Amino acid sequence: MSQVKPSAIRELLRLGADPSIMSFGGGYPDASLFPLEQLEAVFRASIAGNGREALQYTVSNGSPKLREQIATRMARDGIACGADNVLILQGGQQGLDLVAKMLVDKGDVIVTENPTFLGALIAFNPCEPRYAAVRMDDDGMDMDDLERTLERSPGAKLIYTVPDFQNPTGVTLSLERRKKLVELANRFDLVVLEDTPYREIRYQGEPIPPIKSFDTEGRVIYLGSFSKILAPGLRLGWAVASEELIQQLGLLKLAADTQCSTLNMAAVSLFLEKYDIDAHIASIRQIYRHKKDLMLDTIRRTFPQDVAFTEPSGGLFTWLTFPEGFDTARFMADHALPEAKVAYVPGATFFPLEQEVNHARVSYSTQTDEVIVQGITALGKLLTARRNA
Amino acid sequence: MSQVKPSAIRELLRLGADPSIMSFGGGYPDASLFPLEQLEAVFRASIAGNGREALQYTVSNGSPKLREQIATRMARDGIACGADNVLILQGGQQGLDLVAKMLVDKGDVIVTENPTFLGALIAFNPCEPRYAAVRMDDDGMDMDDLERTLERSPGAKLIYTVPDFQNPTGVTLSLERRKKLVELANRFDLVVLEDTPYREIRYQGEPIPPIKSFDTEGRVIYLGSFSKILAPGLRLGWAVASEELIQQLGLLKLAADTQCSTLNMAAVSLFLEKYDIDAHIASIRQIYRHKKDLMLDTIRRTFPQDVAFTEPSGGLFTWLTFPEGFDTARFMADHALPEAKVAYVPGATFFPLEQEVNHARVSYSTQTDEVIVQGITALGKLLTARRNA
Numbered sequence: 001m002s003q004v005k006p007s008a009i010r011e012l013l014r015l016g017a018d019p020s021i022m023s024f025g026g027g028y029p030d031a032s033l034f035p036l037e038q039l040e041a042v043f044r045a046s047i048a049g050n051g052r053e054a055l056q057y058t059v060s061n062g063s064p065k066l067r068e069q070i071a072t073r074m075a076r077d078g079i080a081c082g083a084d085n086v087l088i089l090q091g092g093q094q095g096l097d098l099v100a101k102m103l104v105d106k107g108d109v110i111v112t113e114n115p116t117f118l119g120a121l122i123a124f125n126p127c128e129p130r131y132a133a134v135r136m137d138d139d140g141m142d143m144d145d146l147e148r149t150l151e152r153s154p155g156a157k158l159i160y161t162v163p164d165f166q167n168p169t170g171v172t173l174s175l176e177r178r179k180k181l182v183e184l185a186n187r188f189d190l191v192v193l194e195d196t197p198y199r200e201i202r203y204q205g206e207p208i209p210p211i212k213s214f215d216t217e218g219r220v221i222y223l224g225s226f227s228k229i230l231a232p233g234l235r236l237g238w239a240v241a242s243e244e245l246i247q248q249l250g251l252l253k254l255a256a257d258t259q260c261s262t263l264n265m266a267a268v269s270l271f272l273e274k275y276d277i278d279a280h281i282a283s284i285r286q287i288y289r290h291k292k293d294l295m296l297d298t299i300r301r302t303f304p305q306d307v308a309f310t311e312p313s314g315g316l317f318t319w320l321t322f323p324e325g326f327d328t329a330r331f332m333a334d335h336a337l338p339e340a341k342v343a344y345v346p347g348a349t350f351f352p353l354e355q356e357v358n359h360a361r362v363s364y365s366t367q368t369d370e371v372i373v374q375g376i377t378a379l380g381k382l383l384t385a386r387r388n389a
Numbered sequence: 390m391s392q393v394k395p396s397a398i399r400e401l402l403r404l405g406a407d408p409s410i411m412s413f414g415g416g417y418p419d420a421s422l423f424p425l426e427q428l429e430a431v432f433r434a435s436i437a438g439n440g441r442e443a444l445q446y447t448v449s450n451g452s453p454k455l456r457e458q459i460a461t462r463m464a465r466d467g468i469a470c471g472a473d474n475v476l477i478l479q480g481g482q483q484g485l486d487l488v489a490k491m492l493v494d495k496g497d498v499i500v501t502e503n504p505t506f507l508g509a510l511i512a513f514n515p516c517e518p519r520y521a522a523v524r525m526d527d528d529g530m531d532m533d534d535l536e537r538t539l540e541r542s543p544g545a546k547l548i549y550t551v552p553d554f555q556n557p558t559g560v561t562l563s564l565e566r567r568k569k570l571v572e573l574a575n576r577f578d579l580v581v582l583e584d585t586p587y588r589e590i591r592y593q594g595e596p597i598p599p600i601k602s603f604d605t606e607g608r609v610i611y612l613g614s615f616s617k618i619l620a621p622g623l624r625l626g627w628a629v630a631s632e633e634l635i636q637q638l639g640l641l642k643l644a645a646d647t648q649c650s651t652l653n654m655a656a657v658s659l660f661l662e663k664y665d666i667d668a669h670i671a672s673i674r675q676i677y678r679h680k681k682d683l684m685l686d687t688i689r690r691t692f693p694q695d696v697a698f699t700e701p702s703g704g705l706f707t708w709l710t711f712p713e714g715f716d717t718a719r720f721m722a723d724h725a726l727p728e729a730k731v732a733y734v735p736g737a738t739f740f741p742l743e744q745e746v747n748h749a750r751v752s753y754s755t756q757t758d759e760v761i762v763q764g765i766t767a768l769g770k771l772l773t774a775r776r777n778a
Contacts, residue, residue: 029445031444034445036444043652048425052425053420123645256645257482257646262624
């Protein structure tokens with residue numbers, strides 16, 4: 001239990017609840033984008049039409065029909081697979097937990113991006129792994145550094161990556177690096193865990209094929225999620241992997257919680273059947289692109305030049321880098337919160353090993369245009385004033 | 390992974406799907422008892438009235454309002470507690486997984502009833518525990534044998550029990566033994582995991598206070614579930630424990646799957662507010678009592694005298710004991726299935742250590758009156774014929 005600590009995520013949830021604070025901390029999707037009418041219709045139809053089945057237990061790997069529908073969507077995205085390659089999960093987060101349980105024993109090395117998704121560290125920590133963290137740039141994980149890291153870490157079990165619009169940095173792994181990543185995983189004989197909650201929230205440029213599409217040896221486990229494209233309160237995600245790995249993960253799923261909600265699986269399956277989720281995703285993308293543009297424009301206009309920020313092509317986050325020596329956690333507690341009423345996530349918490357204190361994750365997903373402009377401008381003024389002081 | 394094996398439960402799910410087989414194997418509740426109209430109404434109201442919140446992320450320990458409602462119900466059942474003592478779970482099964490994760494390291498001893506719930510063994514096995522199994526009689530776990538077991542197992546971490554209408558035997562732990570169990574847990578300094586999915590399905594006699602109600606040292610973790618009193622497809626259960634233990638379990642819940650479905654929690658909370666779940670449970674009880682009486686009467690009428698069976702005061706199961714040397718698994722494969730078209734669960738799988746082959750778990754919960762009479766009679770005739778052959 002020693003590695004499971006009250007998390008920064010929880011602290012942020014608490015902060016987010018203070019109505020006087022303009023919070024850019026949370027990684028929530030914009031609730032105004034949930035397709036409420038359609039969701040009401042599919043839940044109603046699932047209970048009224050077939051409630052005795054939709055409210056009963058079902059197979060632990062998840063509703064066969066939904067697995068089939070997901071397999072079809074995956075195939076369209078370049079991952080040839082069938083329903084037996086799909087396991088329905090309680091959100092992508094459960095995939096992190098089950099994969100670590102399956103592969104990682106105490107002291108085993110997990111390789112992550114540096115920085116990486118905090119929720120992944122929280123999921124992996126109960127297995128008491130060691131971490132190796134790989135340098136990133138604007139094209140994602142640096143493959144030379146990954147190679148050196150793997151050479152230094154014989155017996156490493158897992159490479160964990162968020163290749164599309166990464167949490168927390170917003171950067172995307174390039175095509176060439178995706179291919180190289182699979183090559184290195186093959187050479188060093190370990191599993192790649194490709195976590196893609198933001199993949200379909202791309203605003204600009206062409207989608208880059210998933211890492212899983214280059215997998216020739218059945219060693220990539222792909223995690224997808226309905227949380228950002230439909231609604232997180234449904235708690236539905238999925239894993240795609242070789243039948244052998246899905247079988248093992250399915251047994252761990254059975255042990256962990258028997259199955260996902262039959263009703264929620266039935267309702268989402270009906271949603272995919274009755275409605276055009278791609279049209280829904282397209283409309284979501286417009287909104288997030290607009291918010292992203294507004295935030296980045298406001299940063300450009302109001303922030304001092306020595307604050308760098310990433311320019312994401314999708315997802316919910318940008319990542320700020322302040323000059324060395326600037327402590328974003330201290331600045332938030334001492335200035336941003338009391339003076340500008342602004343919250344973000346101090347970046348230190350996303351580093352598995354050496355915590356760099358001069359970064360912040362800023363999300364544009366949940367706030368209105370007005371709050372984005374007002375909050376980011378207030379933060380920019382505060383930073384500029386301090387710099388000029 | 391070595392201890393996680395394709396489970397007997399899965400095999401049974403497959404068997405249950407063959408429409409020509411009269412299966413008394415599954416532990417499903419009777420789907421005709423789901424309150425469909427009310428569930429449709431509360432899902433509709435949760436989405437239409439408050440969907441932006443009900444479909445968003447929420448706190449990982451679960452909806453505060455539902456935790457409050459559960460705490461009130463628990464207090465009425467003799468367990469003084471508040472919302473901070475309650476953690477919402479993905480069914481009771483998730484409690485088994487999280488508690489084992491929290492307390493059990495490889496090689497640690499878990500003490501169980503003999504036989505015990507298969508799903509618990511499946512949840513515990515990934516932690517690679519050793520088991521100690523305690524003798525049972527018609528009053529549940531034998532306390533003298535438990536004491537001897539604890540003396541022989543220094544450092545044991547956990548006592549696991551299903552005190553009400555146990556799965557698989559249907560027997561109930563007596564009042565005196567509940568008190569004694571807490572006394573022994575205090576003396577030997579270990580945690581008691583009290584799993585109560587069937588507790589509210591009592592047909593006859595007065596409820597016996599939960600073990601947790603005798604807990605003076607915060608060492609009993611109580612697990613409850615909506616699966617048998619409302620619908621399992623919702624995947625909602627809960628743990629009640631000391632704030633300290635709930636805090637630790639909550640962090641493991643956050644790591645495992647972030648949270649339960651916000652929508653399902655909102656809908657069940659509204660159900661508890663708008664409808665009389667106790668009246669619903671009372672009507673369920675009538676049906677199950679009737680089915681239990683019908684099955685036991687049919688067993689009495691048609692089975693040979695040398696087959697013993699338990700007489701449950703609640704729950705979904707009776708437990709058959711055949712003469713020594715009788716192998717229920719072999720009999721099912723060779724005779725019950727092909728000749729009588731009847732399935733049950735061979736008992737061996739419920740024993741954590743030495744598997745006794747001369748038992749069977751028989752469920753009366755899902756079959757119609759006609760099938761109960763027809764199937765049990767067919768089985769009785771087959772047994773009688775073989776005995777007289």
